Amino acid sequence: MSPEFADQTVLVTGATSGIGLAAARQFAACGAVVLVHGRDQERGREVVASITEAGGTARFVAADLADADDVKRLAAEAGPVDVLVNNAGIYVFAGTTETSAETFDRHMAVNARAPFLLTAALAPGMQQRGHGVVVNVSTVAVKHPAPGTAAYGASKAAVEALTRSWADEFGEGGVRVVGVSPGPTRTGGTAEFGAVLDGLGDATTLKRVAEAEEIAQVIVFAASPQAAYISGTVIDVDGGRSSAKAA
Numbered sequence: 001m002s003p004e005f006a007d008q009t010v011l012v013t014g015a016t017s018g019i020g021l022a023a024a025r026q027f028a029a030c031g032a033v034v035l036v037h038g039r040d041q042e043r044g045r046e047v048v049a050s051i052t053e054a055g056g057t058a059r060f061v062a063a064d065l066a067d068a069d070d071v072k073r074l075a076a077e078a079g080p081v082d083v084l085v086n087n088a089g090i091y092v093f094a095g096t097t098e099t100s101a102e103t104f105d106r107h108m109a110v111n112a113r114a115p116f117l118l119t120a121a122l123a124p125g126m127q128q129r130g131h132g133v134v135v136n137v138s139t140v141a142v143k144h145p146a147p148g149t150a151a152y153g154a155s156k157a158a159v160e161a162l163t164r165s166w167a168d169e170f171g172e173g174g175v176r177v178v179g180v181s182p183g184p185t186r187t188g189g190t191a192e193f194g195a196v197l198d199g200l201g202d203a204t205t206l207k208r209v210a211e212a213e214e215i216a217q218v219i220v221f222a223a224s225p226q227a228a229y230i231s232g233t234v235i236d237v238d239g240g241r242s243s244a245k246a247a
């Protein structure tokens, strides 16, 4: 891969697993200094070690994104970043009548409030420096809800609205904001879904689930100079879900 992120600092939230892990590795391979975020210290240490062994540069930053004060501490600890990837997310599938207020609030806190607080803390610095990119990871469930995705989809719909608002709010300062909306993807988080995940893959035109690397490639593209005129929109990386007969 080309070193097009040389001298850039990239913070990837939820980089200890799945899509975030794949994105962290790809950014590092493109020359970025990667701030690997997660909660689990051991997993964080392993990810940093694997990036370092591959010749990249990374350090681990821990924070619980369900805790607003911890999110603000994370932003302060990260310092100036050129690219913020709001990737960390939770998805607890349950019907609306089976979803507690706590579960709803947790989706909103981790999936929407944490990106909100991180962007509020880090985008002004990008504006001052005249450049920067925020990539927000959404989900196909916003457009195509699967059973049990009401709270999750609502939290990610908020992320898509924020993507459009922030593009306008920070655009004059040279900051781009891009959403990436994955379809069903094989990750640590979806491993327990088994046949349900394969069923979601079957509902795409490509009749399969994505690999985390395929989503990460689009995240890296969205943050790259090749995407210099893309902002305020959400890129579907969903195997053609909207065009599928089942759509």
Ligand SMILES: NC(=O)c1ccc[n+]([C@@H]2O[C@H](COP(=O)([O-])OP(=O)(O)OC[C@H]3O[C@@H](n4cnc5c(N)ncnc54)[C@H](OP(=O)(O)O)[C@@H]3O)[C@@H](O)[C@H]2O)c1
Binding pocket: 013, 014, 015, 016, 017, 018, 019, 020, 037, 038, 039, 040, 043, 063, 064, 065, 066, 087, 088, 089, 090, 091, 110, 137, 138, 139, 140, 181, 182, 183, 184, 185, 186, 187, 188, 189, 190
């Ligand atoms: N996989 C899919 O099919 C799919 C489809 C559409 C969209 N997405 C979206 O893509 C993103 C990544 O999904 P994934 O499947 O790759 O996830 P995953 O394998 O479950 O990994 C989740 C990551 O988020 C971190 N995380 C979770 N809760 C956190 C919290 N409270 N505080 C800090 N970190 C937290 C985890 O860190 P630790 O465990 O180390 O704390 C981990 O690094 C999510 O936003 C998800 O909604 C996924």
